[in-house]
Amino acid sequence: MNSATQARPSLVEMFSNRQSRMGIFFFLVMLSFHIGALQIFNFQWSWFAFGIFFISYVMKIVGVTMGYxxxxxHRSFKTSRFFQFIMALAGSSAIQGGVLWWAGHHRGHHHHSDEEEDLHSPVTHSIFHSHLGWMWARDCFxxxxxxxxxxxxxxxxxFLNKNYVLLMIIQGLSFYLLGEYLGQAYPLLQTSGWQVFVWGFLFAxxxxxxxTFSINSICHLFGSKRYNSHDESRNNWLFAILAFGEGWHNNHHKYGWSARNGFFWWEWDPIYYMLKVLEKLGIVWDLRTPSPAQLVDINS
Ligand SMILES: [Zn+2]
Ligand SMILES: [Zn+2]
Structure with a gap:
């Protein structure tokens, strides 16, 4: 029986079921973060606060897109055990669950893309469900x-996979303490623990x-289709910019094992550019990419 045909559980059932409790927990965490993020309007605009936000955003998005x-x-490149750990840690900072849980679900998404078993398809479910709602449903857990x-x-x-809540708490505390330190050591910055906590942790x-959630929702609905990928995945330039190359989602669904998502020079893919630099430095290797013949074969 799929989620669409399940009867709505009673409140008692919801709290006695671990999967439902996890969904409620995710919902409450995300609600709290959204309410907290709105507090940016309580602080005066400053380039420093924006800089903290931007650095945190880059850390989170690189961790989750390059790493997770x-x-x-997808195992699209190889690396050392140390850098593998660093990527899992950076991905954890995006607060999207443990790395094994996240990547396991994502492999399922590629196996059943836009079919009934796909937990976050906007084609078989609603756009809201594909964007956020699926993480509050018991099927997710x-x-x-x-x-x-x-x-x-x-x-x-x-360890990182299991302790993602602990990592979230440590991250929040670190941002707060960093702001407290900078506010006292460099008064000209006019910052505080709360400012850095709100801009760098909650809002980022x-x-x-x-x-990243828009890749699941928007990029299966809006954009262009270059390849016959047997699903509704789309190439969307706006989310390619915002998600560091992940918006070339039709390209990605066609060759999911590829370390590059932008297949042509005009398809902006900073994660791939970073991987090329890391390859030159000997930190990653064996980057898998489609051959020129595969790139132009739009119907295979
Ligand atoms: Zn997809
Ligand atoms: Zn993927």
Whole structure:
């Protein structure tokens, strides 16, 4: 029975079921972050606050798109155990659940893209469900079908995967303490713990959420289709800019194993450019990319 045909559970059932409790927890965390992020309007605009936000946004989006997505979910390049850990840690900062959970769900998305089993398809569900609602539904917390056995063998990755709530608390505290320190050590910045907490932690997290969640929702509805990928994935230039190359989603669904999502010079893909630099430095290697013949083969 799929989620659309399930009877609505009673309140008692909801709280006695672990999967439902997880959905409620995710809902409350996300609601709190949204309310907290609105507090940016309580602080006077400053370039410093914007800079803290921007640095945090880059850390979160690179962690989740290079790390969680292109590396852990798709294995599109290779790296050392140390840098693998760094990517999992940076991805955790985006507060989108544990790395094994996230990447396992994402492998399921590619196996069943825009079919009934796809948990966040805007084609078989509503756009709201594909964007946010699926994370509050109990189906989201059922045992994952596409387990990441390839990465679950690393104890440090299992630790990060399990303790994502603890990491969230440490991150929030770190932003607050950084602001307190900078406010006292450099009074000209006119900052405080709360300012850095709100701009760097709450607002940057909410911003990054909606950018990355739009790949699931908007990029399966709006944009162009170059390839026959057997789903409704689209290339969307706006989200390619905002999500550092992830908006070339039809390209990605065609060749999910590729380390590059922008296939031509005009398709802006900063994550791939970063990977090329990291490759030159010897930090990553064996980047997998489609051949020129595959790129122009739009019907295979
Ligand atoms: Zn997709
Ligand atoms: Zn993917």
């Amino acid at each position: 997505h292109r590396y852990f979910a 059922k045992p994952i079908k596409y387990k990441l056995l390839d990465f679950a063998r690393f104890p440090e990755i299992r 997290t909410v911003w990054t959420w909606h950018i």
